[in-house]
Amino acid sequence: MSYDTDLKLFIDGAWQSGEGRDLFPVVNPATAQTIAEVPLATEADLDAALAAAERAYPLWRATDVEKRSAILKKAGALLKERAESIGRLLTQEQGKPFAEAKSEVLGAAQMFDWYAEEIKRDYGRVLVRPTGSRSIVVHQPVGVVATFTPWNFPIYLLAKKVAAALAAGCSVISKPPEETPGCTGAVAKALDDAGLPKGVFQLVHGVPDMVSRHLIGSPIVRKVSFTGSVPVGKHLMKIAADGVKRLTLELGGHAPVLIFDDCDLEKTLDMVVPQKFRNAGQVCVSPTRFYVQDGIYDRFVQGFADRTDKVVMGNGMDDATRMGPLANARRPDAIDSLVRDAEAKGARILSGGQRGNDGFFFQPTLLADVPLEADIMSNEPFGPVAVARPFKDFDEAIEQANRLPFGLAAFAFTENGRRANLLGDAIEAGMIGINSFAISGADTPFGGVKDSGFGSEGGKEGLETYQVVKAIHQA
Ligand code: NAD
Secondary structure, eight states: OOOOOOOOOOEEEEEEOOOOOOEEEEEETTEEEEEEEEEEEOOHHHHHHHHHHHHHHHHHSSOOHHHHHHHHHHHHHHHTTTHHHHHHHHHHHHHHOOOHHHHHHHHHHHHHHHHHGGGGGGOOEEETTTSSSSEEEEEEEEOOOEEESSSSHHHHHHHHHHHHHHHTTTOOOEOTTTOOOOHHHHHHHHHHHHOOOTTSEEEEEOOOOHHHHHHHHHTTTEEEEEOHHHHHHHHHHHHHHHTOOEEEEOOOEEEEEEEOOTTTTHHHHHHHHHHHHHHOOOOOTEEEEEEEEGGGGHHHHHHHHHHHTTTBBOTSSSTOOOOOOOOSSSSHHHHHHHHHHHHHHTTTEEOOOSSSSTOOOOOEEEESOOOSSSGGTTTTOOSSSSEEEESSSSHHHHHHHHOEEESSEEEEEEOOHHHHHHHHHSSSSEEEEEEEOOOTTTTTTTTHHHHTHHHOBBBHHHTTTTEEEEEEEEE
């Protein structure tokens, strides 16, 4: 299959090619072959992007909400229309099965559609007090925004940030991941084709540390939104502190899944196994630490292993594939070292446990009886590995779920309604799915607590993160 797109930067409404710029190889993770090269932004490019965003901001902010909304809706419609071709780029660049890639593009389209509607209903407030004094509370866009997004959901996560920021009236400079430049370029193309005025949105690929220091260090940028790892999030927070920049940080998790003995076991297994291996486990809310009540532990791990053995691993463009390769050459190394460490410390490998032959593959894997001292019990694998341990009662399950410094997503399976309520209260996480994995969507706030970051994306809360609140008091 040919890789059919031009890789360029998008600055001030113009597409910039590789001439005079360093190039970065784009690698198909299913074959480990280089399929293209993406130009990397220079400091002059970043300055041009900053100047364009600064010029465009007052004009976009003053643009009538109906017009803003219509442009975002059109961009969403174009993404939907182009979902097949963009999905093919995504699979070739990132590896996920084509059906997952196409559904990611449709999810991104929905983000534009949803925020195009939401901004129409974003009103301020008037406080009229018994004494007659009044205060008007208004929402205003925060200003120029810089976004940094990762390679696991390169289109969806970009759309989540950009749709909300543009709806709010901000201009935006986005640095997508270099691994997946074609599919993110398609988002810029959709916005351009939808009639977004020049300078309102720029897309700059580049060396991550250079780009983030340059953009976050600029007084022009007033808000930073990052999705990625905890160490990088902490690093960006320090840079942003100098300019007192507003931040949204969506960092890693290590999602616990509590399986109680009153759950519908077969139904639960049918749900959890495909969810674990979606996007080869490279999902910040991927279900990973399975704590299973002791009476059903053996049956659960056996059922999990049987289903895992049947997950077809292969090139994401093959119809039969249910799990593709990992996104880059770093990932199989990282997973292998976590699995070997757990094995050496006494974990049993019930399924998988090995790398694939070509490309960046690692088999779908289940580790049982994993000791707490194993690195994988504390470090998010961000790959196709599930770990299982038994627990006795509710209190022990909660203690295990909350034992790490992360708190992004958590899941629990039980048919007991009272227990479900207690779980919702007791688990320290930004999102909790009970008998459900449907925790993310355009209308739902998504975000973590503790080291998993702060700020929400999605829902009306996602719009608010690109706004400042001003109170105007009248006597
Ligand atoms: P990494 O920490 O090097 O990079 C993670 C992401 O941050 C990448 O998209 C990268 O381009 C970006 N990045 C790195 N340094 C940056 C900087 N100085 N400024 C701005 N952006 C920067 O790790 P990696 O090897 O690409 O991925 C490994 C880990 O990252 C995983 O184990 C996982 O925990 C985390 N991760 C999390 C998410 C998420 O959705 N929360 C997504 C991707 C990766």
